Amino acid sequence: xxxxxxxALLFEGxxxxxxxxxxxxxxxxAVSACATTDSSxxxxxxxxxxxxxxxxxxxxxxxFIDVRLNNWFDEGHIPGAVNIPFSSxxxxxxxxxxxxxxxVVFYCYGMNCEFANTASDRALTxxxxxxxxxxxxxxxxxxxxxxxxx
Numbered sequence: 001x002x003x004x005x006x007x008a009l010l011f012e013g014x015x016x017x018x019x020x021x022x023x024x025x026x027x028x029x030a031v032s033a034c035a036t037t038d039s040s041x042x043x044x045x046x047x048x049x050x051x052x053x054x055x056x057x058x059x060x061x062x063x064f065i066d067v068r069l070n071n072w073f074d075e076g077h078i079p080g081a082v083n084i085p086f087s088s089x090x091x092x093x094x095x096x097x098x099x100x101x102x103x104v105v106f107y108c109y110g111m112n113c114e115f116a117n118t119a120s121d122r123a124l125t126x127x128x129x130x131x132x133x134x135x136x137x138x139x140x141x142x143x144x145x146x147x148x149x150x
Contacts, residue, residue, distance in 0.1 A: 046120045046131040051140040054078075054105060057132060062103035065094070067115045068138070076148045078107070078141055086115035091126045103130040107137035 049057065058064065064081035066073050073083040082097045086108070098104045104123060106116040120133040134140075142148065 045124050046133050049105070049132050049134050051134075051136060051144045051146075054107070054132075054134045054141065055144070055146055057103060057105050060103070062105050062130075062132070063098040064105045064107065065097070065119065066138070067106060067108045067119050068113075072109070074150070076142075076150050077138065079147055079149045081107075081149075084119075086119065089115075089119050089122070091122075094123060094126065094128075098128070100127045101129060103132065104128055105132040105134050107134040107141075110137045110139040111135055113137060 058078065058080075064078050066077050066081045066083045067086040067089055068077075068083070069085050069087075070083060073081075073085075077083065084093045084097070094104075106119045106123070108116040116135070116137060117133055120131050123131045
C-alpha cells in the first residue's frame, strides 16, 4: 500500500469538483446552442421540433434538408428529403430546392450533430422565414418507426 498525503487527497477532491463544474458549464453551452435566440426580443429565430412535429411537417409537404454526408443519406433518409451535405451547404444549393417562403426542416445525425443547427441559422440569414430544426434528426425518425427511403 502506498501512503497518500492529506494534500494529495485534497487536490484530488478539488480536481473532481473542477471537472464536474466544467462538465456542467459545457452542458449549458451545448443546450443554449440548440435553441438560438434573437437577443433583441428573446424569441427563437427558428423552431426546434420533435419527431412528432417533424412527421406533421412532412405530412404537409415541408421541404426536408438532410445535411449528412452522401453515403449516410444513401443508406437511408426521410422520404422526399433532399441531401445537401453540410460541406457543400450554401444559399445557392438551398435556393435550388426551396423558396424563402416554404417550410424548411433541417436534420442530420442526431443530437450531437451541430450541422443542422448551423444550417438552420444560415437559412435564416439568407432570408428563409419558416425554418425548423429537427435536433434529434434521423435517429429519432428511425426510432419512431416512421418510413424511410434508401
